[in-house]
Amino acid sequence: MSNQSLEATVEPADVQSWIDAIGREPSAAVPLLQAIQGAYGYLPRKAMDLVIANTDVNASQLYGVATFYAQFRLKPVGRHLIKVCHGTACHVLGADRLNTSLNHILGITDEEEDTAANGSYTVEDVACIGCCSLAPVMLIGEEAFPNLSGADAQRSLKKHARKVKEVLPGHEEMQNEAKAKKAAKVQEVRA
Amino acid sequence: MSYKSDTKILFKNIDRDDSHKLAVYQGNGGYQAVLKAYGMQPVEVIDEVKRGGVRGRGGAGFPAGLKWSFIPKDDPRPKYLVCNADEGEPGTCKDRDIIRYDPHLLIEGMAIAAYSVNATRGYIYIRGEFYREAEVLQGAIDEAYAAGILGDNCHGKGIRFDLAVHRGAGAYVCGEETGLIESLEGKKGQPRLKPPFPANIGLYGCPTVINNVETLASVPDIIANGGDWYAGLGVENSSGTKLFSVSGHVNKPGNYEVELGIPMKMLLEEYAGGVRGGWDNLKGVIPGGCSMPVLTADICETVTMDYDALAKSGSYLGSGAVIVMDKSVCIVKAIRRLSQFYRHESCGQCSPCREGTGWISKIMDRLESGKGTPDDIDLLLNVCDNIQGKTICALGDAAAMPVRGAIQAFREEFEYHVEHGRCMVG
Ligand SMILES: Cc1cc2nc3c(=O)[nH]c(=O)nc-3n(C[C@H](O)[C@H](O)[C@H](O)COP(=O)(O)O)c2cc1C
Ligand code: FES
Numbered sequence: 375m376s377n378q379s380l381e382a383t384v385e386p387a388d389v390q391s392w393i394d395a396i397g398r399e400p401s402a403a404v405p406l407l408q409a410i411q412g413a414y415g416y417l418p419r420k421a422m423d424l425v426i427a428n429t430d431v432n433a434s435q436l437y438g439v440a441t442f443y444a445q446f447r448l449k450p451v452g453r454h455l456i457k458v459c460h461g462t463a464c465h466v467l468g469a470d471r472l473n474t475s476l477n478h479i480l481g482i483t484d485e486e487e488d489t490a491a492n493g494s495y496t497v498e499d500v501a502c503i504g505c506c507s508l509a510p511v512m513l514i515g516e517e518a519f520p521n522l523s524g525a526d527a528q529r530s531l532k533k534h535a536r537k538v539k540e541v542l543p544g545h546e547e548m549q550n551e552a553k554a555k556k557a558a559k560v561q562e563v564r565a
Numbered sequence: 566m567s568y569k570s571d572t573k574i575l576f577k578n579i580d581r582d583d584s585h586k587l588a589v590y591q592g593n594g595g596y597q598a599v600l601k602a603y604g605m606q607p608v609e610v611i612d613e614v615k616r617g618g619v620r621g622r623g624g625a626g627f628p629a630g631l632k633w634s635f636i637p638k639d640d641p642r643p644k645y646l647v648c649n650a651d652e653g654e655p656g657t658c659k660d661r662d663i664i665r666y667d668p669h670l671l672i673e674g675m676a677i678a679a680y681s682v683n684a685t686r687g688y689i690y691i692r693g694e695f696y697r698e699a700e701v702l703q704g705a706i707d708e709a710y711a712a713g714i715l716g717d718n719c720h721g722k723g724i725r726f727d728l729a730v731h732r733g734a735g736a737y738v739c740g741e742e743t744g745l746i747e748s749l750e751g752k753k754g755q756p757r758l759k760p761p762f763p764a765n766i767g768l769y770g771c772p773t774v775i776n777n778v779e780t781l782a783s784v785p786d787i788i789a790n791g792g793d794w795y796a797g798l799g800v801e802n803s804s805g806t807k808l809f810s811v812s813g814h815v816n817k818p819g820n821y822e823v824e825l826g827i828p829m830k831m832l833l834e835e836y837a838g839g840v841r842g843g844w845d846n847l848k849g850v851i852p853g854g855c856s857m858p859v860l861t862a863d864i865c866e867t868v869t870m871d872y873d874a875l876a877k878s879g880s881y882l883g884s885g886a887v888i889v890m891d892k893s894v895c896i897v898k899a900i901r902r903l904s905q906f907y908r909h910e911s912c913g914q915c916s917p918c919r920e921g922t923g924w925i926s927k928i929m930d931r932l933e934s935g936k937g938t939p940d941d942i943d944l945l946l947n948v949c950d951n952i953q954g955k956t957i958c959a960l961g962d963a964a965a966m967p968v969r970g971a972i973q974a975f976r977e978e979f980e981y982h983v984e985h986g987r988c989m990v991g
Contacts, residue, residue: 401751404734408693435752442753442912444735445693457694461655462855463812463886465902466894501737501906502655502855503694506812506886507819516696 380450380493382414389424398429403439406431407446415455416447444500452489452496454538456531457513461502464510468523472512473497475524479531481544494540495531568827572798574786574806575779576822579666585701587708590669596714598785602677603722610681614784616792618804623649623740623777624854624884625959626872629784635764636682636772644684645768647749647775648675650691650698651733651740654854655906656886659808659820660778664691664698667782668705672728674781676719677788679726682774687728690745693735703730737910741958742775744912755912756958779808779885800826803871807885814841814891826871833865833889846891849974853883855903856963858970859896880970895990896975897982900968901929907964918961921952925968932979935986942972942979 392409396402406429410421417440426433440446456476460469476497477483480490489496505511508520512527519530535542578584578593590596602610615630636644648671652660663671675687691699706728709715717725731749738744739754746768748754767773783805787795796804803825809832812818817838829850833840840847847862852870858880860868868878875882890899908926913919928945931937949965956962972979981989 403751438753462888463656466813466890504652504658504661506656506658506810509812
């Protein structure tokens with residue numbers, strides 16, 4: 375799937391304001407990238423170019439850092455990011471089930487794909503997010519959801535989607551399926 | 566029932582309302598210890614901490630006072646103090662609670678440590694996912710500045726100490742102290758060869774002390790009550806209290822502060838609500854974070870939670886993350902997941918780690934999906950041999966130890982996977 379529709383529009387003035395606030399020395403690289411990603415959800419090429427042109431961070435350092443750390447992404451992602459923990463504590467309590475349930479409700483069927491077709495959510499596997507006593511855990515954005523079963527994960531996502539006004543592609547399908555099943559049953563009973 | 570005593574050091578304020586606020590902290594004796602320290606000679610502070618015998622809580626267990634004493638005294642370069650709040654070891658979630666509920670305890674510990682080594686600048690490197698904690702911490706630092714506790718005239722004593730929060734960006738290897746320093750400098754977090762140690766050449770080429778959150782948070786009480794008092798808690802070689810993050814198949818997972826040396830069974834049964842399905846349903850426990858070898862249930866029956874006892878039983882105290890596995894866990898599958906983690910997190914500098922973690926992960930894939938051969942198990946051990954002790958940092962060891970430990974403890978499960986092409990557990 376191409377995520378072209380998700381490309382961000384970069385305002386040079388915004389990037390400049392972060393540089394002014396954070397600094398232009400090489401040690402500013404990580405905080406600058408964090409500011410950019412915080413605003414756009416990923417690191418747009420144009421914003422990267424602006425940093426390279428206007429700070430003491432050179433291209434090799436900036437891209438080196440951007441690709442080293444797991445937090446940074448060079449490609450657009452869904453409007454909301456879900457992180458499912460697969461650290462040992464979450465693993466032994468069934469973290470795999472969360473992925474299955476989330477992919478289902480998001481209508482993600484292709485194993486290689488991690489973003490819903492409508493660009494709403496991206497599901498990412500991470501290792502330990504430091505809430506191990508609440509395992510299994512996922513984060514939607516910055517919010518942690520503890521002690522999840524597969525059904526809980528779907529429920530939390532539905533609630534979140536209602537709040538931020540997103541459509542869950544798989545959910546519609548699931549509802550349609552359920553409706554069809556019900557209708558078939560009614561037919562059966564009638565017959 | 567409690568083990569020995571109910572002494573709380575790290576969690577003493579955690580149940581108070583607004584425990585993260587300066588007024589509450591000060592209302593309960595906070596920032597008295599640093600004042601006491603400012604009245605002592607720096608070397609006396611170090612000696613007191615040495616007498617207390619507190620060992621690094623970040624994983625390696627190195628005595629904190631001794632580490633501080635390595636900072637050169639008559640050296641014109643600035644000195645730095647860095648707090649490791651990267652908390653990346655799967656299973657570990659204790660530093661987070663200290664920061665969230667008692668950030669001033671950490672700040673006070675850092676102020677004391679900084680004074681003892683003459684550091685005028687401190688950084689707290691906090692993992693990127695700790696959004697809320699980073700805010701709480703920044704709020705506490707702002708309060709401390711406003712109250713004259715931090716800055717260029719701390720407590721009006723003419724002492725300078727500036728403190729800043731730096732947020733990590735998601736790399737396990739940045740928890741390693743020299744990787745962390747590289748990352749603070751704005752680079753990829755690839756660990757440095759030691760020596761030179763950070764005490765001599767650390768952040769920006771200057772003498773640097775780096776300690777874990779829990780280590781630093783233990784310091785105010787050591788100064789307030791004396792090293793001998795602290796050394797009286799716990800057992801020989803393992804003094805003081807420790808936070809254990811208990812997770813996995815227990816009825817009450819959570820962080821528990823207890824004196825070191827507590828029997829593991831007591832920690833699990835009396836603090837963590839017992840093993841799910843009863844003690845007899847226990848398969849094994851990883852006692853110190855996922856980098857440490859797993860212990861079988863019969864060892865868990867008797868082992869105590871201190872540095873020496875755990876080392877003698879074939880594992881380590883590590884970060885104090887206790888991951889409990891009941892009989893529903895397939896060890897082969899769990900290790901396979903873990904091996905993907907290390908493959909992903911290897912920074913790629915050292916061939917044994919970069920290639921070795923990839924091979925382990927591939928072999929584990931094979932074994933778990935039932936396509937392994939009888940030789941694979943020994944091949945795994947061979948790869949581990951070729952990683953352990955042969956890399957710049959301990960990430961290689963961390964990747965190899967749990968694999969070796971799992972084969973040692975549960976070899977029959979690996980063999981079952983080879984023979985039957987599927988899992989023993991179901
Ligand atoms: C791969 C790796 C990851 C580490 N992660 C952490 C961590 O997240 N937090 C931490 O405090 N120490 C971590 N350590 C240990 C640090 O290198 C270092 O020993 C510690 O910060 C020193 O502080 P302490 O003496 O107070 O424990 C890690 C070590 C390695 C090899
Ligand atoms: S293992 Fe999932 S939060 Fe730590």
